[in-house]
Amino acid sequence: MAGTLQKHFRDGEIDRELHIDNIERTWQMLMLAHQEKDQAIHEEIKKLEKLQRLAEKIHREAKQVEIRLDEIEQRIEEEAKRIDRLHPLDAKHNADQLEREMQMTEDTIKSMFTDAQTLKDARYQQSSEIQKMYCQN
Numbered sequence: 001m002a003g004t005l006q007k008h009f010r011d012g013e014i015d016r017e018l019h020i021d022n023i024e025r026t027w028q029m030l031m032l033a034h035q036e037k038d039q040a041i042h043e044e045i046k047k048l049e050k051l052q053r054l055a056e057k058i059h060r061e062a063k064q065v066e067i068r069l070d071e072i073e074q075r076i077e078e079e080a081k082r083i084d085r086l087h088p089l090d091a092k093h094n095a096d097q098l099e100r101e102m103q104m105t106e107d108t109i110k111s112m113f114t115d116a117q118t119l120k121d122a123r124y125q126q127s128s129e130i131q132k133m134y135c136q137n
Helices: 002-008 020-085 088-121 127-136
Strands: none
Touching (some): 020 088, 020 127, 088 127
C-alpha cells in the first residue's frame, strides 16, 4: 500500500490523474456513457414494444381472417345452392359482393405478410412462428 501511495504522490505533488479537474472530467465521461447506455436501452425497449404490438395485431387479424374465410366459404356454398333459382343480375350482384369480400380479405392477408416480414427483418423472437401461422391461413 505504501508503494501505491508513493506512486500517486511524487515529490509532494499529487499525480495528474488524481487532480480534481481530471476526476471531474472522468466522472462526466462516465455519466455521459451511462446516459447513452440508458437511452439505448430505452430505445430498444420501445422497439421491442412496437414489435410486440405488431405481432399482436397479426394474431388478431389472423383470427378475423379465419372467421371471414369461413363466412365466405359458407356464403359461396349457399349461393351455389341458390344459383339456379336466382335472376342472373341477382346472381351477378351476389358474386360481385363475394368477390369484394374476398379481395378485402386478401388485402388483409397481404398486410399480415408484410407485417410478418417486418418482424422477421427485425429478428423478432417469434417471427418464424408467426410466419408459419400466416402461411396456414
